[in-house]
Amino acid sequence: MVDIDSVLRLHLPHYDVVSLTELGQGLDNVVYLVNDELVVRISKESDAVQRAETTRREAGLLAALTGWSTLPIPQPIFADIEQGALAYTALPGRPLNQRPVAEPIRLAPVLGGFLSRLHQAPLDAVNTLVSPDPYPMTAWRDDAEFAYREVSQHITPPVRRPIERFLASTPPPEPRTVTLCHNDLGTEHILAGTDTDEITGIIDWTDAALADPMRDLALIFRDLGPDVFDATIANYAEPPDAGDRARAVFYARCSVLEDIAYGVTSGAQHYADAGIAHLAWIFSAHS
Template sequence: MDSTPRRRATRSLRTHVPELAAVAVGELGQGLDNTAFLAGGLVLRVAQGHSVLREAGLLTAIAPHVSVPVPAVRFVDQDAGVLAYPLLPGRPLLGRRGAVSRLARPLGRLLSELHAIDTATVDGLAPLEDTHPGEWLENLDGPPEMLRILRDNVPRPARRRVLAHADLGAEHILESGGAITGVIDWSDAAVTDPALDFARLYRDFGPDFRTQVVNAYGGLPETDDVRERITFFARCAALEDLAYGREHRRSEYTRAAERSLAWLFPSVF
């Protein structure tokens, strides 16, 4: 396999959609696990280290059950690690605080629908992840006082497992005209702790937004320490984004993470 993501995307496009062979391939964005390109209205997402064939099958299985658009697969090239789908409208919410006020209810509804999917129907498409919350502290970097708070407040593992996006941060939620126009990047989706899907929403949009999402979801169980895990995972995810933004000079991640620390670690401020 050609190791250059752009070349992999270009070659895959020429193979699967030859009518677009002459169209310029421009980079859309890059993360830890994927690099996305755009050619003629087609997103070409090049993966690093995970199965795009599995993700394509998962997207097909999820789409009929949720009220928010997800990528509709145009083609998948497992050998090249390329997943292609028509560009969804809207822009990511990362760094756009003013765009979120009406989105809590549809996101709560989305999570209710997603978590209600029978996990047996995605067997082989979404891995079962049984990670202990304490494992999130491995190699986690950040201010010592915040790391101490995390070490002193490790919640018990979840007893319930659901199909979860597991990386539902602002960068993966598209919005236009006050409506959610898509949720992208399902490469981390797994049958896992439902708290993960609330945690990054809490991290990115704050406690009032989290409460509105939970209410639209139908509430959370009073047992199973789910609220404690939401807070714990949100805190870990904020420190992860802070380190990522600084290391890769991604100021949008750094600013968002720094802003969230005030409500995630109030005793420090």
């Protein structure tokens, strides 16, 4: 993987690095905070062509969404396409998974407005910057079943039963439309102010794609619960019908099992702990 010091010297030769902190890492990137003001994200992709293309697309997408998004998003200071590095001024606030707000339902109008606007982005303006992601519903279910087999021993028997009923059921029909999606809108990518309960930014657009808009709403349900989900769709430009809601719940259920498996197998235990804590509402019979 790329050495962050060499990247900084190349693109910001007169910038004095006083402090350098690793903020964390996921499947795709390692993220650093420099001097408490500059975020530098380094791709973990080993394939040079794929790494360059992903970085180019994300930098271009962030530029294209400037002025379109209703919430702050990163504004690149530099993008090293070859090395897979992207730098931007740190947005204020902390991720919601690290700093839960007292009344998350108050976030719903802002989230509904943000997703309405994002999902209305003209596709001809972004289709060279994001790719279609037509992952079949059966593949989602199969991935979730594989993840469950890896982690079932970490889940109490009463919770296993509804999970196993879900995995044995038929997935919902495929979506009829696609839009621009963030495609990874978990609470780790939603920032909130340190002294307010207001959303201050949306980060990590690496996985953005042309996909079912219910994927974004699904992670609101997964991470913030059914009440926040219902309030968010009440503020969404095109309220989902029963089929849309069924897909959102389906994606939430699949993705929470994959999050738990990622946490257990990678050592990022906070992902597993959060996912297990949310299983009751995600697999409720009333969801």
